[in-house]
Amino acid sequence: MKIAIAGGSIAGLACALTLSCTGHEVHVFERSATPLRGRGGGVAVLRQMLRFLEQHGHQTRATLAVPTHRRRWIDIAGNVMHEDPELLPFSSWDAVYRSLCSMLPSAVIQYGRNVTTVAQDAHGIEIQFENGPPIRSDILIAADGTGSRLRSLLFPGTTSSYAGYIAWRGLVSESAFAPAEIADLIENITLFRSADELFMAFLIPSANGSLDAGQRRFNWLWYRNEADLAKVESFLTDRDGQRHHASIAAGALSEHSLAHLRKIAPERLPRILSKLLTSTESPFLQVIYDALxxxxxxxxxxxxxxxxxxLRPHTASGTSKAADDAVSLAQALNASQTAESDTVRVLADWAEVRRRAVEPLLLKGPMLAKSFGLGYS
Ligand SMILES: Cc1cc2nc3c(=O)[nH]c(=O)nc-3n(C[C@H](O)[C@H](O)[C@H](O)COP(=O)(O)OP(=O)(O)OC[C@H]3O[C@@H](n4cnc5c(N)ncnc54)[C@H](O)[C@@H]3O)c2cc1C
Incomplete structure (x- = not known):
C-alpha cells in the first residue's frame, strides 16, 4: 500500500521504519522546514525502544544510552535522604531521532510539508498541504504530536487538557563543572522534591552522541505546579512575542521567563541543582498536557x-509507546495483506486493541504525578 505519514518525529519515523520493512511504500511529511535536530532533552529509553532499534539493525545498548544505577533523593542542603537501585538507560531525544533517521532512506522524508486537510473516499485518501501539491494514498498515519491537527479534524471538540503543571528543562555540559562538584550526580538520577515541585537531573550523551566522561550532558527537569493560567500563557509566549501550544524551544524563552527561572532557582533548590540550572545557556519549557x-x-x-x-512524562514511556504503536500497526496491516479492501476494518480493530493496551499507562501517569504532589488533584 501507499502510506502517508503526517509528522516526522519519533512516532512518525518509527512507523515509516516498520511499514517500509513490511513492504509498503511510505512517505513522511514533516511541517518543519528542516530536520528536527537539536530538539528535546533527555529521555529514559525503555527496553521496548532499545529492542525496537536493535531489531532494525541499530546497535544501541552501548552507544545510545548512559545507564544510571541509583535513584537518589536529596534534601535542600544536598544531603542524601534516600536511595534505591535503579538501572535505567538514559539517552537524548536527539540520539533516538538520529538513529531512526539513519535507518531510513532520506528521500522518504519531505520537510516543509504541513498537512492542512484530508478527504477520504472508498478507495483512498487525499491529503492537502499548506504548500506543495496534494497527494493520494491508501492510508494516512497521524503522527503529528500532542496538539494534533488531524485529531481535531477527525474528532472535532477534542482537545488536549492542561494537567496543572509545567516542566522547565535544560541541558548543560558536564565539562562546565569541576569533577568534585558533580561527583555525586554521576550514575544517579538525582531528585529533589518540595511542595508543588519536583526537580530531577541525570546524565545523557553529548550532542554528537559521545558517552565519554567529560563530554556528556546533564539533563534536568523542574516540574512546578502552576495554577495561574495567565502565567502559563506568558511562559508559552516566546522572545519574539509568539504564543506556542505546549512548548518553547531552547533559545526561544522570553527574557521574562529566563529572569523568573534564574531568580527562583537559588531560592528553592539545593545548591548544585540550582547551579545546573543557572549554568544552562538555553533552558526550554514544556507544559504538561493530557490528550486521548x-x-x-x-x-x-x-x-x-x-x-x-x-502520556505523562513520569511514565518515561512516550518513545516506547510510539515504537509499540509502529510495530503493532505494521503487524496488523501485514496480516491483512491479502484483503486490501478490509483496510478500514483492520485499522478499526487495531485501534480498539491498541487503545485498551495503553490504558494502564494513561492511568499510571496522573497517579505518579499525584504521588509527587504535581498537577490538579
Ligand atoms: C517533559 C517531557 C519529558 C519526556 N520524557 C520522556 C522520557 O523520558 N522517555 C520517553 O520515552 N518519552 C518522554 N517524553 C515523551 C516523548 O518525547 C514523546 O512521547 C515521543 O517523542 C513521541 O512523540 P511524537 O512523535 O508522537 O510527537 P512529536 O515529537 O510532538 O512530533 C510531532 C511531529 O509532527 C509534526 N507536525 C505537527 N503537525 C503537523 C502537520 N499538520 N503536518 C506535518 N507535520 C506536523 C511536528 O513538527 C513534529 O515533528 C517526554 C515528554 C515530555 C513533554
Missing part, C-alpha cells in the same frame, strides 16, 4: 504516538 483521542483510527487514518494519546 476518542479512537485511534477513523476510516483510513490511524493515530499514533502523542497524537493518539499523550
Amino acid at each position: 483521542s476518542p479512537s485511534f483510527a477513523s476510516g483510513r487514518i490511524a493515530l499514533v504516538g502523542d497524537a493518539a494519546c499523550t
Whole structure:
C-alpha cells in the first residue's frame, strides 16, 4: 500500500521504519522546514525502544544510552535522604531521532510539508498541504504530536487538557563543572522534591552522541505546579512575542521567563541543582498536557504516538509507546495483506486493541504525578 505519514518525529519515523520493512511504500511529511535536530532533552529509553532499534539493525545498548544505577533523593542542603537501585538507560531525544533517521532512506522524508486537510473516499485518501501539491494514498498515519491537527479534524471538540503543571528543562555540559562538584550526580538520577515541585537531573550523551566522561550532558527537569493560567500563557509566549501550544524551544524563552527561572532557582533548590540550572545557556519549557483521542483510527487514518494519546512524562514511556504503536500497526496491516479492501476494518480493530493496551499507562501517569504532589488533584 501507499502510506502517508503526517509528522516526522519519533512516532512518525518509527512507523515509516516498520511499514517500509513490511513492504509498503511510505512517505513522511514533516511541517518543519528542516530536520528536527537539536530538539528535546533527555529521555529514559525503555527496553521496548532499545529492542525496537536493535531489531532494525541499530546497535544501541552501548552507544545510545548512559545507564544510571541509583535513584537518589536529596534534601535542600544536598544531603542524601534516600536511595534505591535503579538501572535505567538514559539517552537524548536527539540520539533516538538520529538513529531512526539513519535507518531510513532520506528521500522518504519531505520537510516543509504541513498537512492542512484530508478527504477520504472508498478507495483512498487525499491529503492537502499548506504548500506543495496534494497527494493520494491508501492510508494516512497521524503522527503529528500532542496538539494534533488531524485529531481535531477527525474528532472535532477534542482537545488536549492542561494537567496543572509545567516542566522547565535544560541541558548543560558536564565539562562546565569541576569533577568534585558533580561527583555525586554521576550514575544517579538525582531528585529533589518540595511542595508543588519536583526537580530531577541525570546524565545523557553529548550532542554528537559521545558517552565519554567529560563530554556528556546533564539533563534536568523542574516540574512546578502552576495554577495561574495567565502565567502559563506568558511562559508559552516566546522572545519574539509568539504564543506556542505546549512548548518553547531552547533559545526561544522570553527574557521574562529566563529572569523568573534564574531568580527562583537559588531560592528553592539545593545548591548544585540550582547551579545546573543557572549554568544552562538555553533552558526550554514544556507544559504538561493530557490528550486521548476518542479512537485511534477513523476510516483510513490511524493515530499514533502523542497524537493518539499523550502520556505523562513520569511514565518515561512516550518513545516506547510510539515504537509499540509502529510495530503493532505494521503487524496488523501485514496480516491483512491479502484483503486490501478490509483496510478500514483492520485499522478499526487495531485501534480498539491498541487503545485498551495503553490504558494502564494513561492511568499510571496522573497517579505518579499525584504521588509527587504535581498537577490538579
Ligand atoms: C517533559 C517531557 C519529558 C519526556 N520524557 C520522556 C522520557 O523520558 N522517555 C520517553 O520515552 N518519552 C518522554 N517524553 C515523551 C516523548 O518525547 C514523546 O512521547 C515521543 O517523542 C513521541 O512523540 P511524537 O512523535 O508522537 O510527537 P512529536 O515529537 O510532538 O512530533 C510531532 C511531529 O509532527 C509534526 N507536525 C505537527 N503537525 C503537523 C502537520 N499538520 N503536518 C506535518 N507535520 C506536523 C511536528 O513538527 C513534529 O515533528 C517526554 C515528554 C515530555 C513533554
